[in-house]
Amino acid sequence: MQTSESIHPDKNTEKGSKTQHGRQVGTVRQVLQRSGYLELLCDGVAIVLQFVHPQILRMRVTGSLVVANTSSTAAVALTSVVPVEATLFEDEGYLQWATDFLLVKIYKERFKLEVYDVEGKLIYSLESIVSFANGQTIAQVSKFSLEHFYGLGEKTGFLDKNGEKYNMWNSDVYAPHVPEIKALYVSIPYVLHTHQNGVYALFIDNPSESVFDLQSSSDTYQIQTAVGDFDAYCITGKTMKDVISNYTVLTGKIPLPPAWSLGYHQSRYSYMNQEEVVDLAKTFREKGIPCDAIHLDIHYMNEYRVFTFDNGRFPNPQGMVRTLGEQGFHIVPIVDPGVKRDPRYEIYREGIAEDHFCKYIEGNIFYGHVWPGESAFPDFSDDLTSAWWGEKHKFYTDIGIQGIWNDMNEPAVFNTTKTMDLEVIHRNQGQPKTHFEMHNLYGMLMTRATYEGMKTLLKDQRPFILTRAGYAGVQRYAAVWTGDNRSFWEHMEMSVPMLLNMGMSGLAFAGADVGGFAHDVTAELLVRWTQLGALLPFFRNHSALDTARQEPWQFGDKVESLCKSAIQLRYQWLPYLYTLFFEASQTGIPIIRPLVLEYPEDPNVTNLSDQFLLGKDILVAPIFRPSMYKRLVYLPKGRWVNYWSMEECEGEAYRVVDAPLEIMPIFIRKGAILPEHPVAQSVSFQNVETLSFAIYGVPLDQPYRYTLYEDDGVSYNHLQGGSNLFEVSLEPVSVNQARLSYRYLQYGYQVSYSSRVFKFKTLKTPERFVVRGMKRVEFAELAHSEQGYALNSSKNEVWVKLSADLSAAVLELEWGEG
Numbered sequence: 006m007q008t009s010e011s012i013h014p015d016k017n018t019e020k021g022s023k024t025q026h027g028r029q030v031g032t033v034r035q036v037l038q039r040s041g042y043l044e045l046l047c048d049g050v051a052i053v054l055q056f057v058h059p060q061i062l063r064m065r066v067t068g069s070l071v072v073a074n075t076s077s078t079a080a081v082a083l084t085s086v087v088p089v090e091a092t093l094f095e096d097e098g099y100l101q102w103a104t105d106f107l108l109v110k111i112y113k114e115r116f117k118l119e120v121y122d123v124e125g126k127l128i129y130s131l132e133s134i135v136s137f138a139n140g141q142t143i144a145q146v147s148k149f150s151l152e153h154f155y156g157l158g159e160k161t162g163f164l165d166k167n168g169e170k171y172n173m174w175n176s177d178v179y180a181p182h183v184p185e186i187k188a189l190y191v192s193i194p195y196v197l198h199t200h201q202n203g204v205y206a207l208f209i210d211n212p213s214e215s216v217f218d219l220q221s222s223s224d225t226y227q228i229q230t231a232v233g234d235f236d237a238y239c240i241t242g243k244t245m246k247d248v249i250s251n252y253t254v255l256t257g258k259i260p261l262p263p264a265w266s267l268g269y270h271q272s273r274y275s276y277m278n279q280e281e282v283v284d285l286a287k288t289f290r291e292k293g294i295p296c297d298a299i300h301l302d303i304h305y306m307n308e309y310r311v312f313t314f315d316n317g318r319f320p321n322p323q324g325m326v327r328t329l330g331e332q333g334f335h336i337v338p339i340v341d342p343g344v345k346r347d348p349r350y351e352i353y354r355e356g357i358a359e360d361h362f363c364k365y366i367e368g369n370i371f372y373g374h375v376w377p378g379e380s381a382f383p384d385f386s387d388d389l390t391s392a393w394w395g396e397k398h399k400f401y402t403d404i405g406i407q408g409i410w411n412d413m414n415e416p417a418v419f420n421t422t423k424t425m426d427l428e429v430i431h432r433n434q435g436q437p438k439t440h441f442e443m444h445n446l447y448g449m450l451m452t453r454a455t456y457e458g459m460k461t462l463l464k465d466q467r468p469f470i471l472t473r474a475g476y477a478g479v480q481r482y483a484a485v486w487t488g489d490n491r492s493f494w495e496h497m498e499m500s501v502p503m504l505l506n507m508g509m510s511g512l513a514f515a516g517a518d519v520g521g522f523a524h525d526v527t528a529e530l531l532v533r534w535t536q537l538g539a540l541l542p543f544f545r546n547h548s549a550l551d552t553a554r555q556e557p558w559q560f561g562d563k564v565e566s567l568c569k570s571a572i573q574l575r576y577q578w579l580p581y582l583y584t585l586f587f588e589a590s591q592t593g594i595p596i597i598r599p600l601v602l603e604y605p606e607d608p609n610v611t612n613l614s615d616q617f618l619l620g621k622d623i624l625v626a627p628i629f630r631p632s633m634y635k636r637l638v639y640l641p642k643g644r645w646v647n648y649w650s651m652e653e654c655e656g657e658a659y660r661v662v663d664a665p666l667e668i669m670p671i672f673i674r675k676g677a678i679l680p681e682h683p684v685a686q687s688v689s690f691q692n693v694e695t696l697s698f699a700i701y702g703v704p705l706d707q708p709y710r711y712t713l714y715e716d717d718g719v720s721y722n723h724l725q726g727g728s729n730l731f732e733v734s735l736e737p738v739s740v741n742q743a744r745l746s747y748r749y750l751q752y753g754y755q756v757s758y759s760s761r762v763f764k765f766k767t768l769k770t771p772e773r774f775v776v777r778g779m780k781r782v783e784f785a786e787l788a789h790s791e792q793g794y795a796l797n798s799s800k801n802e803v804w805v806k807l808s809a810d811l812s813a814a815v816l817e818l819e820w821g822e823g
């Protein structure tokens with residue numbers, strides 16, 4: 006329980022952020038044009054300006070006048086700066102620095118920086134910078150009219166962050182998903198600002214504490230860093246999507262994950278022993294509920310020592326992993342950073358002998374209490390330590406494990422500050438820094454060590470890493486889950502805008518604990534949450550010790566079958582989902598998207614927090630309240646097909662939609678082509694027998710093109726051309742005629758299926774449907790025919806089946822009444 010101390014006037018002094026008198030960055034005294042960058046010498050500070058990419062301006066404000074070192078933190082993935090041609094124009098009062106994309110104007114008298122786009126529109130205006138003797142910097146940035154703020158990583162609240170104030174300080178707060186929580190486990194000091202003139206994002210590469218205040222003033226918003234350089238990247242682009250994509254040019258994109266990690270994950274704190282895990286797996290298969298991963302929480306270890314198994318509870322982990330592997334399950338054990346202080350424990354001994362643990366400046370090791378009791382923490386800022394940690398995962402890979410779950414890596418410590426002492430020193434590759442200066446990087450650096458170690462150990466198989474803590478760029482190494490939520494309807498609701506903003510902050514592979522972690526789930530909440538989770542990028546059911554069990558079958562047959570159907574839908578849409586993951590790995594565009602990302606001109610969607618798009622074609626409107634069997638859905642521009650009823654609706658309109666317990670409202674963009682796999686018990690692209698494309702809404706009135714991505718889902722062959730891009734196009738020819746064509750844009754992976762089926766879905770089956778030059782057969786015959794088309798009258802679908810050879814094809818389709 007909190008006491009009144011939590012409103013103590015000096016409560017912020019602990020991390021040195023007590024308000025002091027600051028000094029404004031004033032007159033620019035000297036401008037030095039260096040090769041590739043500009044150096045502005047101002048009173049007491051130097052400002053380095055550099056285009057690191059044609060659309061990204063870096064501005065580093067540094068207290069020291071030695072500016073030669075331009076290194077960034079591990080957030081930045083862009084290693085070689087793209088040389089950008091820029092012309093400098095200097096006048097008495099200001100400087101202009103122009104590229105083909107941007108014009109930067111700097112006022113010399115009282116430092117101010119503006120960025121204009123090619124049309125001369127003011128996009129970004131940095132009004133002032135004030136620096137303080139204690140290391141703090143405060144920047145004021147202009148607000149505009151018609152503006153909205155997104156991004157900011159993992160934060161509570163609604164989609165549009167205007168009017169909010171958040172801290173960036175990775176924090177383990179138990180049961181934290183409430184609106185007043187300012188800091189969660191992940192910190193992404195990045196804000197995406199759209200306004201009347203355009204859009205840009207600001208990323209402040211500072212892994213100490215920062216505050217984003219979009220609340221206190223209506224003219225400006227304020228960013229405050231606690232210590233260290235104010236290293237700001239202004240990321241521009243024509244659209245929000247461009248800006249997000251450019252942000253991931255800077256901080257990296259998700260690697261294409263192993264396909265199994267897109268399946269359903271089942272977890273519990275904890276499955277206590279081998280028998281329980283084996284039984285769990287058996288139950289999934291007996292009940293025919295698809296599942297790809299089972300997570301092992303801390304009880305698998307010998308008294309919570311990482312890189313060990315409790316041999317009493319798990320007498321034969323290798324056998325267990327093998328047997329379950331044969332049934333299509335992957336085991337994902339938890340690995341925390343705290344290494345138990347125990348002189349008989351090999352990892353601890355090695356860590357001491359090889360000097361891997363974080364220390365105070367005086368040389369004594371920092372010990373903190375976590376699950377194993379007193380523990381030491383590896384210094385992941387040191388490459389040797391990271392390599393050591395990475396190699397230790399051989400313990401897991403030797404027995405067939407391919408996925409690791411990193412937790413408690415804020416790092417969480419059971420003390421009053423809830424983390425490592427701030428004066429602990431990180432070696433940081435020869436540039437030592439205090440934990441205070443580097444706090445937000447700790448989790449990401451652990452995850453990087455884990456990912457790189459696993460990648461080396463698994464050789465030609467892709468690893469899966471899950472993390473709780475992170476910083477900008479963590480997407481390059483791990484999926485993120487949102488930590489310890491509760492089985493509250495409100496927490497499920499809040500997870501949607503949180504995950505949408507995470508997606509817009511580079512974290513494309515993310516999810517929340519389905520069913521809720523703490524507290525007791527109810528039957529209805531489990532159904533609704535499973536329906537939602539099935540269409541989020543990361544899909545794991547996880548719950549805490551002593552809470553109600555929440556595996557899909559815990560609430561009787563009806564709930565089981567509803568959860569099963571929801572999970573099956575995900576498996577049906579795996580090729581669609583996997584293609585979205587591929588696209589995210591190439592472009593950085595998130596897998597789930599707020600409507601505003603696809604429809605930025607629509608004023609109705611700027612703060613729409615309770616609906617989202619999966620890709621651009623599937624609109625999801627989850628149910629967030631008990632006993633609610635209808636909901637209001639906003640459909641954006643265009644025509645939309647209700648997935649459940651096939652009813653067509655006109656967009657730019659609100660509709661009240663039916664949502665009995667078995668239905669979470671889903672709409673498909675009319676004319677969309679969605680690839681489907683037959684529902685399997687686990688993901689394996691090598692066993693798919695038929696690939697289908699569902700086409701929503703005949704008659705077709707608009708051309709549509711879809712490109713499916715395929716590879717083996719496990720190896721790196723796709724990096725050497727071992728992948729396919731298969732394009733399907735539909736073009737209306739007249740009211741009752743269309744042309745369907747398909748071809749490989751790229752072919753390098755041999756698929757397992759021998760036929761493709763195109764399923765034309767309609768509200769009312771057309772009385773006449775002809776595919777020119779093809780044989781019409783009875784529906785029952787289609788399964789045995791190599792090709793042909795048939796009417797599936799029970800579903801109002803026309804199926805066209807063709808063999809899945811390499812050739813391209815064009816089909817002439819005709820339909821109509823009578």
Ligand code: GLC
Binds near residue numbers: 488
């Ligand atoms: C933390 C994690 C949770 C896990 C628990 C025990 O609370 O967030 O997911 O189950 O630790 O390891």
